[in-house]
Structure formats: structure tokens, C-alpha cells
Amino acid sequence: MSSSNRRVLLSLSGSAALLAASGLLGRTAFAAGKIKPNATSALVVVDVQNCFVTGGTLPVKGGEEVVPIINTLSGKFENIVVTQDWHTKGHTSFASAHPGEKPFGMKKMFYGNQVLWPDHCVQGTDDAALHKDLTLASAQLIVRKGYHSGVDSYSAFMEADGKTPTGLAGYLKQRGIKTVFLTGLATDFCVAWTATDARKLGFEAFVIEDATRAIDLNGSLAAAWKTMAAKGVKRIQSADLA
Numbered sequence: 001m002s003s004s005n006r007r008v009l010l011s012l013s014g015s016a017a018l019l020a021a022s023g024l025l026g027r028t029a030f031a032a033g034k035i036k037p038n039a040t041s042a043l044v045v046v047d048v049q050n051c052f053v054t055g056g057t058l059p060v061k062g063g064e065e066v067v068p069i070i071n072t073l074s075g076k077f078e079n080i081v082v083t084q085d086w087h088t089k090g091h092t093s094f095a096s097a098h099p100g101e102k103p104f105g106m107k108k109m110f111y112g113n114q115v116l117w118p119d120h121c122v123q124g125t126d127d128a129a130l131h132k133d134l135t136l137a138s139a140q141l142i143v144r145k146g147y148h149s150g151v152d153s154y155s156a157f158m159e160a161d162g163k164t165p166t167g168l169a170g171y172l173k174q175r176g177i178k179t180v181f182l183t184g185l186a187t188d189f190c191v192a193w194t195a196t197d198a199r200k201l202g203f204e205a206f207v208i209e210d211a212t213r214a215i216d217l218n219g220s221l222a223a224a225w226k227t228m229a230a231k232g233v234k235r236i237q238s239a240d241l242a
């Protein structure tokens, strides 16, 4: 090898090492300091449903404000997955399923502590439909979750028993997706659980904070950010994306 070729190789491997050290190789590239989604990236739009916006059964404050932000973000992604909270009537996560219990109380289930919610996102109802102003025609998959009547599923990957997969990880892996960018509702429940499970399952995970809104029940938002940071979930804003 000529010494000039060797120099080129050495300088290339130097920048590859830098990229690898910053955790960016093979997943995203920087364009003018921004993160650029590529063919191995997916936008995951969590639970942007009528139930979770103003007028819904479990409204998240400002929930509808994520819709235009997510619509704009969607143009930057060639892969988009949408999720829907999709409960049976009388689902075990509903306070109404437990005589004497009230919404926003807690109950110990076989799979751990469960917040008891108002009845919400019941399969086939208008309440459970995706927000009408989402313009995600290019989305490739809708994952429904929480459809087993005796167990909740905040995460789009795994039910709350910690062992029943939804199939999303297999889908993403078969499609060569390495990085997920999470948006939607609610930051501290379904977005956070999906993000931490993504890390457990070997994906890079970014939460796009301004494209989420939180329930924030008894400090749950701060706790969720802490857990996500500890698991290597990165917190970014929509303006950070190229």
C-alpha cells in the first residue's frame, strides 16, 4: 500500500473511531450538528388517540399539541410505526373493574403495581381511534397493545407481565431498524416504557420531548426521565433532527 493511501485509511479509521465513540456509527449522521434519521431509523408514534387528548376519557394535558409536531416530523422518516392503546371492555387497568377502587389509585396485580385508570381506549370506540388530524399516511405498521383483559401494556414491545411480547421488536429487527425515535402520549407512561424496553431489546432510543406530553401523576414524569436516562434513552427536541 502506498503511504498516501495508508494516510487516507488511517484518517478514515480515526473519524470512524470518533463516530463510534460518540455512539453514532451506523445509525445516524450529523448534518450541521443535527441528527439525521436514515433507513435504519423509525419514528414511533405512541397512542395519539382521542382517549388521551382534550375531550377523551383519559386526557393528557395538551395532548393534542403533539399532533402538528409529529406530522412535521413524519416527513423526515422513511419508517413510521404507530401504536394504539386498545383495551377490552372491563380491562383490569380500569378502576371500574375493581369494586371499591377509584381512578388514579393503585392496586397490586400478579405482575406488579398497577395505576387504576378511568375506563379508556376501549377497542372499536371513537375514543380509541387515532387523532383525526394525524397525517401519517406513510406509516407502515399500527401496533395495538393492552388487549389482554388481565394485564396492562404501557410498552409497545412487552406487556406488563414482562414476558409477553407484542411482536414489535421482531418486526423492527426483521426490517433492519436499529434506532427508534419516540413521540406521543404519555411521556411518563407509554412513551417511557416503550423507550426503556427499546433499550433492553438492543435498539438505540431517542425521546423527542416536545413531541410528547405527560400525565405526571405523583412525580411520575421526573421519575420516568430518570429511569430513561439510566437506561441510555436520549432526550432530544424536534429541532435537533435534520
Ligand code: VGL
Pocket (backbone or CB within 6 Å): 047, 052, 085, 117, 154, 185, 186, 187, 188, 189, 190, 191
Ligand atoms: C397510557 C395510561 C393508561 C399511555 C395508556 O398511553 O401513556 N397511560 N394507558
Ligand code: ZN
Pocket (backbone or CB within 6 Å): 085, 087, 093, 117, 120, 121, 146
Ligand atoms: Zn391504557
